[in-house]
Amino acid sequence: MPIANRRRCRIHYDLDGEPGAPPLLMLRGLARSARHWSRVRPLLVDRFRLVLVDNRGVGRSDAPLGAYTTGAMADDAVAVLDDAGVDRAHVFGMSLGGMIAQQVALRHPGRVDRLILGCTTPGGRRAVRIPLRSALTLLGSVALPLDRALALTAPLVHTPAFLERDPEAVATMRAIAIEEGVRRSGVLGQIAAAALHDAFAELARIDRPTLVVTGDADRIVPPVNSEILAAAIPGARVHIMRGVGHDFATERPAETAALIAAFLLT
Numbered sequence: 001m002p003i004a005n006r007r008r009c010r011i012h013y014d015l016d017g018e019p020g021a022p023p024l025l026m027l028r029g030l031a032r033s034a035r036h037w038s039r040v041r042p043l044l045v046d047r048f049r050l051v052l053v054d055n056r057g058v059g060r061s062d063a064p065l066g067a068y069t070t071g072a073m074a075d076d077a078v079a080v081l082d083d084a085g086v087d088r089a090h091v092f093g094m095s096l097g098g099m100i101a102q103q104v105a106l107r108h109p110g111r112v113d114r115l116i117l118g119c120t121t122p123g124g125r126r127a128v129r130i131p132l133r134s135a136l137t138l139l140g141s142v143a144l145p146l147d148r149a150l151a152l153t154a155p156l157v158h159t160p161a162f163l164e165r166d167p168e169a170v171a172t173m174r175a176i177a178i179e180e181g182v183r184r185s186g187v188l189g190q191i192a193a194a195a196l197h198d199a200f201a202e203l204a205r206i207d208r209p210t211l212v213v214t215g216d217a218d219r220i221v222p223p224v225n226s227e228i229l230a231a232a233i234p235g236a237r238v239h240i241m242r243g244v245g246h247d248f249a250t251e252r253p254a255e256t257a258a259l260i261a262a263f264l265l266t
Contacts (some may be wrong), residue, residue, distance in 0.1 A: 001060070008075055012060035013080045016041065016050040021087045022113075022264065024048040024082035025104075027077060028067065029095025029119075029247075030138070030194060031187045033059030035176050040249045041259035051089060053080050055100065057186025064183050067192035070199075074103035078111055087111070090264050094249060095221060096190055099197040105206045106199060114264050115210040119128035119218055119246050121225040122232060124198030128222040138220070142187050146177055156219050159245040169250055203232035206254070210236035212261045213243030215251070 004011045014034055022043065024228065040237035044050060053195050055062040077100060081089060090113045093101030098120025105112045115151055121127045129135075134156050141149040154163060210233045214226040215232050223240065230238040239259060240249050249256045 002083065004076070004079040005134070006079040006123055009056055009064055009076065010062045011056060011076045012054040013084065014050070014052045015084060016052065017045045017048050019049060020046060021049040023051060023081075023089035024260075024264070025051045025053065025077060025081065025086075025089040025091045027053055027055065027091070027093035027097030027100050028058075029093075029097050030190050030250050032095075032097075033180060035059065035175065035180070036173070037249065038172065038257050039253040043253055044260060047261055048090075049086075051080060051084055051086060054075055055097070055190065057183065057190045059180055063183040063186030063189065065187060067196070068189040070099045070103045070141055070197045071107060072195050073100045073193060081111060088113050090114045090116070091259060092116040092118065093120065095120055095246065096194045099123065099194060099199070102199045102206070103205070103207055105210075106202050109205075109207070112208050115206065115208045116213065116260060117210065117229055118138045118213045118262065119215065119221050119226075119248060120229070121221050122192075122198070122200040122203060122229055123196075124200045126200045126228060128224050128228070130220055130222070134220055139191065142184055142191075145183065146174065150174055150177075157245060157247045158251060159175055159215075159217050159243065161243070162245065162251045171237045195254075200228075200232060203229065204234060206233045207235075209263075211259070212236055212238040213241065213248065213256075213259060214238070215246065215248045217244055218246045221252045
C-alpha cells in the first residue's frame, strides 16, 4: 500500500497503468477518495500512468484535526509524486481537487506538464459562490447517518436524469463510504479548505496548457466559475458538457476520458 509521509500526515495513493506511460495525477473532491474514479479509471489506464490520491481527510489517508488548506493539500500531492518517483505529471482535479490542482501548478510549476480543472472555482470574491442551500445541505449532511446524507447530497452531485437511469451510482458511493468509513474531522477539514481557497490573483502565473471542464447542470459549483478560470489563466480553454451535473466523470466517463486523452496526448 503506497504511502507518502508529509509532516506526520500519511497520504495514501494508488498507481495504475504502464510505468512508461505519461504520468497523470488525479485529485478527487470533497469527501471523495481515489476509489470514486472507478468509472473513468479503466478508460484511462491503457494510456497513462495513473497516480490516484486519497486527499488528507478521506479514504486511507490520515484525517488530522483542524482546518486544511488547498496549499497544504497541494504539497501533499507533490509528496505523493516524490514518493512515486514521478518528476513531472499531468494534473487533473475535480471540485476541491481542482482547487488543489491550481495550487499544485502555482506552488510547484516545475512538476506540472498540463493541467485539467474540473467543476471547480478560483475562490475568493471574484468567484460565484456555491448556492446557499447547496452549501447548507453539504455542511449539514456531515452530522447525518450515511443513508440520509446520501439521499440529500446525491441530487446535488448528479442530475435527476442520471440518478433515475443509474441508481447503481449511489449504491457504489454508499459501499465505498461503509468500507472506508466517514471521518467527520476529515470532511470538515476539507470543507474549510474549499471555503478558504482563493487563487484568483495568482492564476495569471499559471503557464501550463490548461483545460477547464464543467457540466452546465452543476448545482454545487456554478459553471460560470469555469469561464472565470479560463479567462484568468493565459491560453486556457473551457469545455462545457451539456446536461451534466457536478460529478461529470461519473455521469459521462467515456466523454471525460476522451477529453482527457485528446488534450493531454495531442
